[in-house]
Amino acid sequence: MKVVMDINYINMNEIEKFFASKKIRVTAMRLLIYKFLAEKEVAVTLSDIENAFEKADRTTLYRTIKTFEEKAIVHQIDDGTGITKYALCEKGCNCEIETDLHLHFHCNNCNKTICLTDHKIPQIKVPEGFISENVNLVVKGICDKCSGQ
Amino acid sequence: MKVVMDINYINMNEIEKFFASKKIRVTAMRLLIYKFLAEKEVAVTLSDIENAFEKADRTTLYRTIKTFEEKAIVHQIDDGTGITKYALCEKGCNCEIETDLHLHFHCNNCNKTICLTDHKIPQIKVPEGFISENVNLVVKGICDKCSGQ
DNA sequence: CTAATGCTTGCAATGGAAGTGCAATTATTG
DNA sequence: CAATAATTGCACTTCCATTGCAAGCATTAG
Ligand SMILES: [Mn+2]
Ligand SMILES: [Mn+2]
Ligand SMILES: [Zn+2]
Ligand SMILES: [Zn+2]
Numbered sequence: 427m428k429v430v431m432d433i434n435y436i437n438m439n440e441i442e443k444f445f446a447s448k449k450i451r452v453t454a455m456r457l458l459i460y461k462f463l464a465e466k467e468v469a470v471t472l473s474d475i476e477n478a479f480e481k482a483d484r485t486t487l488y489r490t491i492k493t494f495e496e497k498a499i500v501h502q503i504d505d506g507t508g509i510t511k512y513a514l515c516e517k518g519c520n521c522e523i524e525t526d527l528h529l530h531f532h533c534n535n536c537n538k539t540i541c542l543t544d545h546k547i548p549q550i551k552v553p554e555g556f557i558s559e560n561v562n563l564v565v566k567g568i569c570d571k572c573s574g575q
Numbered sequence: 576m577k578v579v580m581d582i583n584y585i586n587m588n589e590i591e592k593f594f595a596s597k598k599i600r601v602t603a604m605r606l607l608i609y610k611f612l613a614e615k616e617v618a619v620t621l622s623d624i625e626n627a628f629e630k631a632d633r634t635t636l637y638r639t640i641k642t643f644e645e646k647a648i649v650h651q652i653d654d655g656t657g658i659t660k661y662a663l664c665e666k667g668c669n670c671e672i673e674t675d676l677h678l679h680f681h682c683n684n685c686n687k688t689i690c691l692t693d694h695k696i697p698q699i700k701v702p703e704g705f706i707s708e709n710v711n712l713v714v715k716g717i718c719d720k721c722s723g724q
Numbered sequence: 725c726t727a728a729t730g731c732t733t734g735c736a737a738t739g740g741a742a743g744t745g746c747a748a749t750t751a752t753t754g
Numbered sequence: 755c756a757a758t759a760a761t762t763g764c765a766c767t768t769c770c771a772t773t774g775c776a777a778g779c780a781t782t783a784g
Contacts (some may be wrong), residue, residue, distance in 0.1 A: 451731065451780070472770080482735045488771075490732090504655045508742085509770070514687055531705060548697055550712070555719030556680060562655055562713045563699065570704030600751065600760065621741080630764045637742075639761095657771085658741070 435460070448497045455482060459490050459512075460499070468538040469503045469511035469530070503537040505532040505564050513541050527561070533569035540569070586610070586613060597646045607640050609648070609663075618652045618660035618679070618688040641689050645709045654681040654713050676710070682718035689718070 441460050444454045447485065450456070462478055464536065469492045475528050491512055494500040503511040532539045547563045588680070589611050591601045599695040611627055612619065624636045640661055645651040647668065677695050681688045696712045 453732070453780085455733080472730080485772085486733050492772095493732095501598065504653065504657075506653045510657075529699065531701060534708065540703065545700065545702070547691070548699075550697075550714055551694065552680060552714055552716070553694070555718065555721050556714075557717040558714050559671055559683065559716035560714070562711075562715070563698055563709045565701055565705075565707050566711070567669065567701070567708035568706040570702065573704055573706050600759070602751080604762080634743090634764080635762050641743095642761095 448499060449495060455479075455486055455490055455495075456462065460494075463512070463514045465484070465502065466542065467512075469505070469541065472519040473509075473510050481503050503530050503564075504562065505530060506516055506566070507532070507539075508536070511539050516543050525551055529563045529565060531569065532564055532566045533572055534566055535568050535572040539567060580641050581694055597648060599646055604628075604639055605642075608636065608699075609643075612649065612661070612663045614660070615662075616689065618654070618657050618662040618690065620660050622658075641697060642685055652688060652690070653711060654679055656681070656686070656688075660688050665692050678712045679715060681715045682721055683715055684717050684721040687718060688713075703709065 434483065438457055439463075441457055443451050445456065445460075446542065459475060472484070472491065473487055475491070476482075476484055478550060479487065491500065495512070499517055500512045501515050501519070503513060505511060528541060528543045529545050529547055530539055531542055547561050550558060550561055552558050583668045587606055587610075590606055594605065594609075596602050607628065608624060611624065621633070621637060621640065624640070625631075626632055628636065630680070640649065642650060644661070647664055649661045650664050652662060654660060673716060677690060678694050678696055679688055680691055691714075696710050697708055700706050
């Protein structure tokens with residue numbers, strides 16, 4: 427895939443350094459997808475990315491996201507819609523080790539899912555003998571935009 | 576599908592009454608699937624049911640579960656594995672109205688998912704402007720059987 | 725700089741779960 | 755028993771996720 431790199435070179439430079447720190451190669455696809463995710467304020471599906479980059483192959487997008495996931499650049503969100511969504515990890519996020527402790531909100535009206543990164547998941551009690559390693563919490567309802575503030 | 580009704584008639588009688596109270600017809604399939612769910616202590620997938628009733632058609636099993644769901648006889652569980660699981664609702668459960676407020680535990684070792692029906696989901700704070708209608712909380716880790724008590 | 729090596733990409737194909745249309749079967753009602 | 759309504763089985767379909775393989779591109783050793 428040939429792309430015209432008409433995007434901000436300064437930003438791109440930073441992303442390149444970031445990729446290097448994560449020990450992954452810098453490619454046009456990866457830069458573009460990273461930028462796409464960074465500009466979105468909501469979690470996206472693979473189809474969303476597909477629609478944004480129609481010239482690229484679905485598999486490449488899929489594998490790029492998988493690579494990002496392995497390197498803790500993005501995290502998966504299962505919001506119960508049946509379609510996996512992805513969002514950039516926060517700086518200093520360590521979802522490789524213990525999963526993402528913030529909660530996610532899914533709007534039943536506009537169908538968007540957002541990370542509530544500063545809403546941490548409270549400590550959850552489990553019965554004797556059970557060991558909790560990881561918690562997934564999704565709140566569903568109406569988002570701020572849809573509720574009319 | 577022809578089945579030999581070699582199962583406890585007294586129990587069956589109770590289930591029949593239960594179905595009547597839910598205003599659904601009593602059929603062999605429904606009785607068998609209900610009994611199957613009642614005997615399981617874990618949430619099951621459609622495939623689990625399929626394997627247990629190989630003579631039955633998948634679609635019938637699928638639609639039976641859907642009917643149970645609509646009538647609040649079972650509730651769906653999305654434990655993040657990507658495959659929907661089902662479990663019987665507790666007596667007095669009203670997951671039709673407000674979703675199931677108990678939490679679910681998914682064992683990363685044996686891959687089983689169980690309802691922790693008496694572990695209710697705590698009140699979750701959401702930001703200004705957001706309206707919470709419903710919460711899905713899944714704890715992942717090691718279950719009591721796998722942790723060695 | 726060039727060649728060898730290994731990672732990345734595109735294409736084609738597969739698998740699995742979920743869901744639907746329609747006709748045949750079975751249950752309920754009168 | 756006949757008419758009516760709900761349930762079941764079969765054949766398809768759709769959609770997302772995932773993989774094998776060969777071609778393309780980037781990195782590194784020489
Ligand atoms: Mn998130
Ligand atoms: Mn449950
Ligand atoms: Zn919304
Ligand atoms: Zn276990």
